[in-house]
Amino acid sequence: MPVPGVPILEGKYPSTMDLYPFEAKEFNRIHPFYENLKQKRFTTTKCKKCGHVPFPPRVVCPQCNSEDLEWVDLPTQGKVLRFTEEIAGVPLGFESPLIHALIDLGDGRKFICRISNCKEGQLKEGDTVKLAVYEVPPMIIEKRGGVMEEAERTFFAFEPVK
Numbered sequence: 001m002p003v004p005g006v007p008i009l010e011g012k013y014p015s016t017m018d019l020y021p022f023e024a025k026e027f028n029r030i031h032p033f034y035e036n037l038k039q040k041r042f043t044t045t046k047c048k049k050c051g052h053v054p055f056p057p058r059v060v061c062p063q064c065n066s067e068d069l070e071w072v073d074l075p076t077q078g079k080v081l082r083f084t085e086e087i088a089g090v091p092l093g094f095e096s097p098l099i100h101a102l103i104d105l106g107d108g109r110k111f112i113c114r115i116s117n118c119k120e121g122q123l124k125e126g127d128t129v130k131l132a133v134y135e136v137p138p139m140i141i142e143k144r145g146g147v148m149e150e151a152e153r154t155f156f157a158f159e160p161v162k
């Protein structure tokens, strides 16, 4: 069984250093988001009552407080509007360059996301980027009856389209 946390830390730090979300359905009501990610789908919730489509997904509509929501797909490609590249002093668990970009998904939605698989100095404003799904070390969770189990995890970034 792996040690909880980020592998680069080699078990020196507790799982509180792990900044990735708990994805298991026992702990997270938006767990379908991660199930969909595993199938390379980028999804969020849509309110069946008022039609609002927030991102990140919610368990209650922030517009009308309805809990009657459905899962919908978002575009998996977008354009880079602005970005930052962190070369030195990158946080533990990340490699240099650590790039974050403001991405326009083309559906009226803009959001900030990490850019993966991109070398220093390569990214330009206007570049097209696509969804990149990656594995995160599993989290050890305690199920009913005190049974310890590994919960697989997945997270996303965007990467340049080559």
Ligand SMILES: [Zn+2]
Pocket: 047, 048, 049, 050, 051, 052, 061, 062, 063, 064, 065, 066
């Ligand atoms: Zn609503």
